[in-house]
Every structure is written in structure tokens, then in C-alpha cells.
Amino acid sequence: MPVRMGGLGVGGLLVVVVISYLMGVNPLEVLDQTGGGPAPPSAGPPPGGPAANDPGYTFVSKVLADTEDTWEAIFQRGTGQRYPPPTLVVFNDAVDSACGMNSAAVGPFYCPADQKVYIDLAFFRDLEQRFGAPGDFAQAYVIAHEVGHHVQNVLGVFDQVRQRSTAQTANDLSVRQELQADCFAGVWGHYAAQKQMLEPGDVDEGLNAAAAIGDDRIQRRTQGRVAPESWTHGSSEQRAEWFRRGLDSGRPDACDTFAR
Numbered sequence: 663m664p665v666r667m668g669g670l671g672v673g674g675l676l677v678v679v680v681i682s683y684l685m686g687v688n689p690l691e692v693l694d695q696t697g698g699g700p701a702p703p704s705a706g707p708p709p710g711g712p713a714a715n716d717p718g719y720t721f722v723s724k725v726l727a728d729t730e731d732t733w734e735a736i737f738q739r740g741t742g743q744r745y746p747p748p749t750l751v752v753f754n755d756a757v758d759s760a761c762g763m764n765s766a767a768v769g770p771f772y773c774p775a776d777q778k779v780y781i782d783l784a785f786f787r788d789l790e791q792r793f794g795a796p797g798d799f800a801q802a803y804v805i806a807h808e809v810g811h812h813v814q815n816v817l818g819v820f821d822q823v824r825q826r827s828t829a830q831t832a833n834d835l836s837v838r839q840e841l842q843a844d845c846f847a848g849v850w851g852h853y854a855a856q857k858q859m860l861e862p863g864d865v866d867e868g869l870n871a872a873a874a875i876g877d878d879r880i881q882r883r884t885q886g887r888v889a890p891e892s893w894t895h896g897s898s899e900q901r902a903e904w905f906r907r908g909l910d911s912g913r914p915d916a917c918d919t920f921a922r
Contacts, residue, residue, distance in 0.1 A: 716783075718752075718783040718786065719752050719783070721798070721801070722750065722752055722781050722783070722801075722805055723750065725801075725802045725805045725806070726747075726748075726750050726779065726805060726809065728850070728854060728859070729805070729806055729809045729850050730745065730747040732849075732850045732853045732854070733745045733747075733809070733813060733850070734747075735853075736849070736914065745816070746777075746816060747812075748772070748777050748778055748779045748809065748812040749776070749777060749778040749779070750778070750779050750781070751778050751779070751780045751781070752781050752782075752783060753766075753780060753781070753782055754766070754782065754783070754784070755782075757780055757782075759773045759775075759776060759778065759780060760773055760775035760776035760778075761773040761774075761775050761776070764780070766782040766784055766785065769782070769785050769788075770782065770785055770804055770805070770807075770808050771808065772808045772809075772811035772812055772815070774811070774812075774815040774820050777812060777815060779805070779808045779809060779811075779812065780808075781804075781805065781808070785804070786801045786804075789801065789804065789871060789874070789875075793871075793874040793875060794870075794874055795867070795870050795871035795874040795875075796867070797863070797864070797867035797870075797871075798864070798867070799851075799860065799861075799864035799865070799867040799868045799871075800867045800868060800870065800871035801871075802851075802854075802868070803847055803851070803867075803868040803871045803872060803905065804871065806846070806847035806850045806851065807843045807844055807846075807847040808843075809846070809847070809850070810842065810843030810844070810845070810846030810847050810850075811839075813846055813914075814839065814842065814843065814846075823835055823839070833891065833892065833893060833894055836893075836894040836895070837877075837893050837894060837895060837896045837900075838919040838920050839919075840894065840895040840896055840901075841895075841896045841900055841901065841904040841919040842904070842917050842919040842920075844872055844896075844901050844904045844905045844908070845904040845905065845907050845908040845914075845916070845917030845919065846908060846914065846917055847868075847905060847908060848868075848904070848905040848906060848907060848908020848909040848910075848911075849908040849909075849911070849912055849913065849914055849916075849917070850908075851865070851868060851905075851908065851909045852908060852909050852910070852911065852912030853912060855909075856912075865909065868905060868909075869902045869905060869906060872898075872901040872902045872904075872905040873898035873899070873901060873902040874898070875895070875901070876895070876896060876897045876898025876899070876900070876901050876902075877890075877892075877893040877894065877895050877896060877897060878890070878893075878897045878898055879897075879898045904917070904919065
């Protein structure tokens with residue numbers, strides 16, 4: 663799912679920053695350079711969104727809370743620093759974010775400008791019915807992927823990537839960023855499995871969801887042909903591969919999409 667930045671999808675994360683972070687670089691120094699900062703957690707659904715007792719909202723909130731626990735532990739082990747959690751916004755139809763007004767047609771997205779994860783619950787119906795990816799863990803993968811973008815933002819590299827992005831490199835950088843967010847989602851899944859949160863078949867659900875929203879599969883269905891030069895998220899095989907890499911390793915430094 664996209665990273666929304668001023669209304670545009672922007673790709674990229676320099677993995678050297680991830681490794682440096684985990685080896686002891688203070689993330690606050692990076693945040694000072696990029697103008698970022700911690701965002702408060704969500705206090706509840708926004709006006710016009712689902713009710714707080716809506717089962718979909720409850721599920722998304724629980725998954726988000728567990729990603730916070732996981733990334734907090736990873737950050738503490740790596741640097742002793744706190745993990746600043748994103749804010750959750752669950753919406754219907756359309757939402758106004760710091761990255762602009764977005765309709766539900768864009769799907770779930772992360773906005774680095776306000777450090778919020780935006781989830782339209784209707785997308786989960788599409789995930790099952792249009793993309794053929796049913797199951798709770800398929801939905802959890804989508805949420806964890808957007809949180810992966812937040813982890814990238816906390817590391818403060820969006821401005822660096824913008825500076826390196828050109829008309830020739832923008833799509834490639836976008837694919838690498840999305841694949842890394844897939845891998846980070848897998849890192850969360852690794853620890854969810856250790857906590858015995860997963861049921862038989864859950865991993866297959868997640869891998870199926872990652873493959874279902876690959877650029878090649880979507881292009882083949884919508885336009886009848888595959889155009890790799892226009893990809894922004896990666897192929898079905900790539901997305902499933904990197905999600906699996908995070909699941910198997912549980913290590914953010916295994917998510918080096920920029921060196922491959």
C-alpha cells in the first residue's frame with residue numbers, strides 16, 4: 663500500500679540507516695535533521711469513522727498495539743531508545759490527511775507528514791473478494807506493512823530519498839521501499855508467532871495477501887499486460903519473498919532491499 667507524501671507515492675529507505683540505528687545511532691539526531699518527531703498514539707476513531715466497538719476497528723487497534731510492543735522491544739534492544747508509535751485513523755469513504763484528501767480508492771496508506779496510518783475497513787472486503795486474499799492474518803499483514811512505513815519514517819530517510827529520486831529512479835526506489843515495508847511486516851509476524859498469536863494457516867494467508875497485491879498480478883488483471891517499468895510496489899513473487907524473509911529472520915537488518 664502506498665506511502666502518501668504531499669499526495670504522491672514516494673519510495674526508498676537507505677538500509678545503512680537501519681543498520682546504523684540498530685547498532686546505536688540515536689534516532690533523535692536523524693529526526694532533527696529531517697524535521698520529524700514522535701506522533702502521539704490514536705485516542706480513538708475519528709468523527710465519521712466506525713464506532714469504537716466496531717469489530718473491524720477493534721481488530722485493527724489490537725494489531726496496531728501489538729506492532730507497537732514489537733517495535734518498542736526491537737528499538738530498545740538496538741539503541742535503548744523509545745519507539746514513537748504512529749497514530750491510527752480508521753475511516754470510511756474518504757479522509758483528509760496532512761498528505762491531502764484521499765478516497766478509499768487508494769487503499770490503506772501511511773502519511774509521513776503526520777505520522778498516521780490510515781485504514782479504510784472496506785479495503786479488507788476488497789482484499790478478500792477482489793484480490794482473493796481472505797483471513798485475519800491477511801488483514802494484519804496490510805496493517806503491519808503500513809507500520810513498516812512508519813518505522814522507515816522514524817529512521818528519518820524520506821528527505822534523503824527525495825534528494826536521490828529522479829524521473830529515472832523514482833519507481834525503482836518506490837519498489838524497494840515497499841518491499842522493505844513488506845519485510846518489516848514479516849519481522850512483526852515473526853514475533854507474533856513466537857507469542858503464539860498465529861493459528862495454523864495464518865502464514866499462508868499473509869503470503870497470499872502479499873502476492874495478491876503484487877504489481878504484476880494487478881496489472882495483468884486490470885490492463886491485460888505486465889509493465890515492470892511502471893511498478894511501484896514490486897511483483898507478487900518479490901512481495902511474498904520479502905515478507906517471508908522478515909517472518910523467517912525476525913531481524914530488521916535482514917530487510918536490505920537496497921543492496922539487491
